[in-house]
Amino acid sequence: MPLPQPTPYTAFRTVAIVGKYMAVGIAEALSDIAQFLTQSGHSVVFETETARNVGLQGIVAMTPVEIGQHADVAIVVGGDGTMLGIARQLACYDVPLIGINQGRLGFMTDISQESMISVLEEMLSGKLESENRSLLEGTVMRDGVQIFKALAFNDVVVSRGAGSGMAELKVEVDGRFMYNQRSDGLIVATPTGSTAYALSAGGPLLHPSLSGIVLVPIAPHALSNRPIVVPDSSAIEVEIMGGRDITANFDMQSLTSLQHHDRIVIRRSAHTITFLHPQGWSYYDTLREKLHWHEYPSAEGRLK
Numbered sequence: 001m002p003l004p005q006p007t008p009y010t011a012f013r014t015v016a017i018v019g020k021y022m023a024v025g026i027a028e029a030l031s032d033i034a035q036f037l038t039q040s041g042h043s044v045v046f047e048t049e050t051a052r053n054v055g056l057q058g059i060v061a062m063t064p065v066e067i068g069q070h071a072d073v074a075i076v077v078g079g080d081g082t083m084l085g086i087a088r089q090l091a092c093y094d095v096p097l098i099g100i101n102q103g104r105l106g107f108m109t110d111i112s113q114e115s116m117i118s119v120l121e122e123m124l125s126g127k128l129e130s131e132n133r134s135l136l137e138g139t140v141m142r143d144g145v146q147i148f149k150a151l152a153f154n155d156v157v158v159s160r161g162a163g164s165g166m167a168e169l170k171v172e173v174d175g176r177f178m179y180n181q182r183s184d185g186l187i188v189a190t191p192t193g194s195t196a197y198a199l200s201a202g203g204p205l206l207h208p209s210l211s212g213i214v215l216v217p218i219a220p221h222a223l224s225n226r227p228i229v230v231p232d233s234s235a236i237e238v239e240i241m242g243g244r245d246i247t248a249n250f251d252m253q254s255l256t257s258l259q260h261h262d263r264i265v266i267r268r269s270a271h272t273i274t275f276l277h278p279q280g281w282s283y284y285d286t287l288r289e290k291l292h293w294h295e296y297p298s299a300e301g302r303l304k
Contacts, residue, residue, distance in 0.1 A: 012124050014043045016062065016071035016095070018086045019050040020078025020102055027054040029077055029102065029113055034059070036117050040124065045071060047086070068093025073276065075100065075120070076109060080196075083108040084251045087273045088151045091135055096274040098123065107195045107290055110277060119278050127279040133192050133208055134232060135269040140248055140256055142263075148248070148256040153273065154193030156266050157252070158238050159185025159218060161245025166221060168242030173234050180241065183220040188213060188236055188266050195290075197252075203227045207283060213268070236266040 015037050019030050030050070037044045044060070051061035067074060068090050076083050077100045087097060087108075099109030100116045111119050122128075138156045140148040160167040167185055171178045189198040191206035194214055199205065203216035204227060211232045217225045230236070239261060240246050246258040258264075287293060 011126075012042060012072045014045065014071045015124075016045050016047060016067040016074040017050065018047040018067075018074055018076045018078075018082065019054060020082045021049065021053055026077060026102060027056065029100075029116070030054055031056060032117065033075060033077070033100075033120070036120065037124075040121070042124070064089035068095055071095055073098060073124075077113075078102050078109060079106055080108045081253075084153050085253060087153050088135070088251065088253075091151060091153075091269070091271040091273055094274065096130065096276050098276045107286060108192070108275070110281065110286055123276060123278060129277045129279060129281050131208060131275050131277070132272045133275060134190050134211075135271055135273065136188065136190055136213070137267050137269040138188075138248065138250060139265045140258065140262060141265060142259065142261075147262075150250040150254040151269055151271070152193070152250040152254075153190065154196045154251045155187050155189035155198060156264065157185060157187050157197060157218075157249040158240075158258070158264060159247060159249065160243050161247070164244035166243060167240070167246050170239040170241050171215070172237045172239075173230055175235070175237075179225065181217055181220060181225055182222070183225065184218040186238060187216040187218060188238075189216065195287075198227075201227075204229065205287070213266075232268045234267075238264045238266070 017030055017033060019026050034044050045062045046059050048061045048063050051059055073096050075098045076086055083099050100111045100113060101109040102113055136152040136156055138150055139146055166182045169181045169186055187198045187201055191208045191210050194206040198214055198216045201216045201218050203214050206212055206214060212229045213232050214229045216227045240258050247255055248258055248264050249255050
């Protein structure tokens with residue numbers, strides 16, 4: 001006789017809650033979520049900074065490392081910036097993430113605060129969809145020595161300072177020369193990051209399931225420098241050939257200053273992030289809502 005399978009509630013026994021720093025009204029939202037989860041039989045823990053900032057009493061607080069070691073799922077309340085920060089910290093622990101949007105755009109936090117309790121009830125009972133997202137790993141080398149390393153969920157951006165001239169960059173892919181570029185910088189983005197800075201700089205949209213990395217020049221001197229998508233098995237190397245105040249920025253949250261002939265080596269990370277979505281979720285619905293795409297008019301509308 002086969003053993004009974006664990007229920008979804010058992011699968012998500014310990015639930016971590018992560019909240020946007022000092023967002024208006026977030027304490028009430030986090031309290032409502034915690035109360036619902038506790039009443040549903042889940043163990044609830046709060047990320048340490050979230051617990052400190054919202055001032056809720058009698059709660060269990062854990063660092064991101066402890067959440068990675070003990071939680072079965074993390075609920076992130078905020079905008080994409082909040083999700084980016086915790087996603088990178090939990091990437092090596094395979095803790096799936098559920099995003100509730102308290103920001104303005106929210107490509108990654110796709111559940112509205114108004115419907116969050118009813119949606120969470122269905123998702124935690126097993127009515128959900130799962131997808132994996134890739135990350136980038138960037139290493140900065142100086143004179144053959146590693147001086148900085150970080151993960152990026154959206155992008156690695158090599159760019160000039162606000163008051164300086166153009167950056168001069170040499171780009172190689174898998175050890176093969178691609179181009180020399182004079183520009184304000186270069187964005188190296190995951191499919192997830194294709195809807196972020198890369199989109200603003202004129203890059204293409206990549207479906208999250210695609211195995212690709214997009215390179216998007218920022219205001220290039222030569223208009224023939226166009227965005228390009230390379231396989232995500234590629235090793236991308238960017239060498240600083242000229243310019244002042246050049247930096248490498250990882251998701252706009254981790255930053256390091258660069259010197260001439262520093263090299264930034266960017267690869268797909270061995271880690272992935274799992275997003276959990278409500279049943280029936282569609283990436284195209286998200287694009288249509290966030291980018292304000294209009295649905296095709298009906299035949300009646302076209303005749304008017």
